[in-house]
Amino acid sequence: MFMVTIDRDKCDGCAACADACPAGILGMLDDGKADVTGEAYDCMGCETCVATCPNECYTVTEV
Ligand code: SF4
Numbered sequence: 937m938f939m940v941t942i943d944r945d946k947c948d949g950c951a952a953c954a955d956a957c958p959a960g961i962l963g964m965l966d967d968g969k970a971d972v973t974g975e976a977y978d979c980m981g982c983e984t985c986v987a988t989c990p991n992e993c994y995t996v997t998e999v
């Protein structure tokens with residue numbers, strides 16, 4: 937399985953990741969920053985979030 941981590945300190949709230957994740961597990965929290973809002977184990981490891989985020993917030997690792 938894959939584990940996605942987000943450096944929220946670098947997030948500017950553009951929401952591009954939430955729109956792009958094909959698993960639909962990324963979303964925006966009330967503080968205006970992205971987080972895993974769905975089931976983390978549904979991550980497919982596609983790294984679309986890594987490619988989409990303009991601020992290099994994402995790291996995806998196989999665990
Ligand atoms: S690696 Fe793919 S499935 Fe996993 S959170 Fe990123 S965009 Fe979504």
Ligand code: SF4
Binds near residue numbers: 942947952954990
């Ligand atoms: S794409 Fe990056 S900067 Fe934009 S909301 Fe997602 S984590 Fe934040």
